[in-house]
Amino acid sequence: MKILSQDSYLKSISTCKCPRCHQGDMFEPMSLKKPSSLFEMKKNCEVCNQSFEPEPGYYFGAMFISYGLNTALFIAIWVGLELFYSEYSLTLLLVLISISAILLLPLFFRISRSLWIAIFIPYRAKEPSNQS
Numbered sequence: 001m002k003i004l005s006q007d008s009y010l011k012s013i014s015t016c017k018c019p020r021c022h023q024g025d026m027f028e029p030m031s032l033k034k035p036s037s038l039f040e041m042k043k044n045c046e047v048c049n050q051s052f053e054p055e056p057g058y059y060f061g062a063m064f065i066s067y068g069l070n071t072a073l074f075i076a077i078w079v080g081l082e083l084f085y086s087e088y089s090l091t092l093l094l095v096l097i098s099i100s101a102i103l104l105l106p107l108f109f110r111i112s113r114s115l116w117i118a119i120f121i122p123y124r125a126k127e128p129s130n131q132s
């Protein structure tokens with residue numbers, strides 16, 4: 001099983017590691033004292049020097065992944081309310097969706113970018129740095 005091993009794609013994407021070496025962090029550490037840090041991305045991998053923005057507008061497609069994640073969240077909240085509190089109002093549904101979407105925004109931002117770059121950059125274990 002390579003689900004959670006060093007070369008696992010799932011682990012690399014979920015922890016926002018570099019898609020090439022699965023070791024370097026793609027993002028700055030999250031800090032609530034500095035809200036902009038939630039969306040700050042490193043330019044290159046500090047382990048293998050892989051560029052995290054290979055071209056301008058590279059993460060346009062990640063928007064569609066984020067859209068999919070948010071849709072899944074909305075459906076999960078709606079199904080959860082149907083199952084456990086079937087007399088919910090539309091207002092409650094919208095408030096719950098809004099609050100959870102705002103709270104999960106940094107997470108979805110990071111996961112969608114991590115997944116997007118992992119689609120195009122293949123994993124290469126223990127390769128010496130030769131990127132510019």
Ligand SMILES: [Zn+2]
Pocket residue numbers: 018019020021022023024045046047048049050
């Ligand atoms: Zn790397």
